[in-house]
Amino acid sequence: MGDTHIQQGPGPEHGLFSLAELPPPLITGLAARAVELFHDGTAHDRPLAGRAVGLLFARPSTRTRTAFTVAALRLGAAPVPYGPADLHLAGGEPAGDTGRALGSMLDVLVARTPGPLDDLRDLSRQGRLPVVNAQTPEEHPSQGVSDLATLALSFGDLTGLRVLYAGEGNGTAVALAHALATVPRARVTFATPAGYGLPEEDLRAAERRAAAVGATVGQIHDLCAAPREVDVVCTTRWRTAAARHADPAWREAFRPFHVSEGLLSRWPRASFMHDLPAQRGDEVEGRVLDGPRSLVWTQAAMKLYAAMAVLEWITGPGD
Structure with missing residues (x-):
């Protein structure tokens, strides 16, 4: 019988945590791409088709939550929404444990949390999952x-x-x-x-x-x-x-x-x-x-x- 256990360990963190960590050409490139999409929202080939985007908003959000939800849909992804009490993070589960589970199912996680930002880094490392900081007390990079x-x-x-x-x-x-x-x-x-x-x-x-x-x-x-x-x-x-x-x-x-x-x-x-x-x-x-x-x-x-x-x-x- 083959090994059916998932035993992956942590990987390097990956995502948008702080603009201070991105090279300047990437920041200006993202802004330029946003302008292109503003002029033509169909100027893409649905690059997220078949992917699942988790949307964890543990704090109130009108524009950012709606923006990332609609962005995922327009790019072809299936958004998976979570409210502040929907995950066991709210009950004290370590961010790393949550990350390992989510990483086996999601392709990216967008998260707004009360902090700290290091929790999002831990989610990314443990789940080998790209994470977008949709606002923590430290920064709102998007x-x-x-x-x-x-x-x-x-x-x-x-x-x-x-x-x-x-x-x-x-x-x-x-x-x-x-x-x-x-x-x-x-x-x-x-x-x-x-x-x-x-x-x-x-x-x-x-x-x-x-x-x-x-x-x-x-x-x-x-x-x-x-x-x-x-x-x-x-x-x-x-x-x-x-x-x-x-x-x-x-x-x-x-x-x-x-x-x-x-x-x-x-x-x-x-x-x-x-x-x-x-x-x-x-x-x-x-x-x-x-x-x-x-x-x-x-x-x-x-x-x-x-x-x-x-x-x-x-x-x-x-x-």
């Missing part, structure tokens, strides 16, 4: 691809682009820093409340990558020090501040970073971006979010095409 694609769609050549991000240095900001650090001669400024900035390690990594292409990535804690010339103003929801910090007056620290029409008037030609969901009246004024300079709804639509580009790459030949 959002970074989507944002870079939105900018490329709107501005064309991004060389020398000037970007101001106002708000919390959370996982969306981290992904944006790593994405924009690949743009030659870009000037990127993160304006964050003191104590709510980008993690030092991520900021330094983005600075080093930016320097290689003549770009700059920096951080300030007072919008009075913002650049005089800006092409794009970005923000994101203040969703993690209260959870991460015990200061009951945290909103007061954030109030100066509210993107109002008055603030945006400092840069009369600048576009506006927000990854959504938005809390009108907190991080952004409603008339800015819905105004003529807003790229927000294009940015939301681009998430589908960024998801398609990521799935196409991660399951492609040699990956």
Whole structure:
């Protein structure tokens, strides 16, 4: 009788965990591919036909979950959805054990979890399974691809682009820093409340990558020090501040970073971006979010095409 036991051990991790780990040409290539798919969503030969894509969303998601589900369908795959309590991870099963089981059945796993990111790496290693980080507290890398694609769609050549991000240095900001650090001669400024900035390690990594292409990535804690010339103003929801910090007056620290029409008037030609969901009246004024300079709804639509580009790459030949 032959050996019928599956005894595979862990393999190397594989997937999209952080944009900091991807070579710059791959990041810009994914963004360019997303733009191609935005213009023609049928510009592919259903490369995931016959494959199964697991979609684990242990935290709320509107755009990212829908984007990856529809992306899997359009590329020919069968999506397998999991909610926050559907897997035994919720009951304490080690991520590695879950990974070994899922890896014998799925072709790729897309996961949004409360963290840590190392759990997704463990799922990938133990299951020998490509894993896409669809947001952990550390980073939201597919959002970074989507944002870079939105900018490329709107501005064309991004060389020398000037970007101001106002708000919390959370996982969306981290992904944006790593994405924009690949743009030659870009000037990127993160304006964050003191104590709510980008993690030092991520900021330094983005600075080093930016320097290689003549770009700059920096951080300030007072919008009075913002650049005089800006092409794009970005923000994101203040969703993690209260959870991460015990200061009951945290909103007061954030109030100066509210993107109002008055603030945006400092840069009369600048576009506006927000990854959504938005809390009108907190991080952004409603008339800015819905105004003529807003790229927000294009940015939301681009998430589908960024998801398609990521799935196409991660399951492609040699990956």
